Amino acid sequence: MTILPDQRTLVALATLGSITLLGGAFMFQFLGYPPCEMCLWQRWPHAAAIAFGCTALMLGGMRAFSVLGALAAATTGGLAVYHTGVERDWWEGPDSCTGGGAGLDMGSLLSTEGAGIVMCDQVSWELFGLSMASWNAVASFAIAGLWMLAFLRRA
Numbered sequence: 329m330t331i332l333p334d335q336r337t338l339v340a341l342a343t344l345g346s347i348t349l350l351g352g353a354f355m356f357q358f359l360g361y362p363p364c365e366m367c368l369w370q371r372w373p374h375a376a377a378i379a380f381g382c383t384a385l386m387l388g389g390m391r392a393f394s395v396l397g398a399l400a401a402a403t404t405g406g407l408a409v410y411h412t413g414v415e416r417d418w419w420e421g422p423d424s425c426t427g428g429g430a431g432l433d434m435g436s437l438l439s440t441e442g443a444g445i446v447m448c449d450q451v452s453w454e455l456f457g458l459s460m461a462s463w464n465a466v467a468s469f470a471i472a473g474l475w476m477l478a479f480l481r482r483a
Contacts, residue, residue, distance in 0.1 A: 332477065338394075338478035342377070343377065343380075346374040346377040346401065349467055353464075365448055366421065376400040380396045380397040402472040404468045405468035415451050
């Protein structure tokens, strides 16, 4: 007797995990925490994982879609680790959304256009010392693990 859920349940849990994280991102945005460019990057793989999970649950092909779901979740986890490193000044982020100011001239600095840009190297919210990007990394890698368990589990 095994306590591990069946393959379909694991796929459903992994899909629900990405739905929850993506929904949480939209909830934070609704509550007044606008996303930065790198935050938006992290949403797309979750959307893909949701699509893979829903397709697997409706049409079958659990093993193939489990691999794709795991890759999507691991991708968003990797992006979240990269974002965390940018926030913590472990490495440089893209010039388009960090406070480095590279490539800006005096006219760009004085312009009010783009005043609503959210910087990727600034932490807007954290819990227990971890930013939203850090929590996304932890949760996304856990979801990738669920996808891999679903792949390893026979129907």
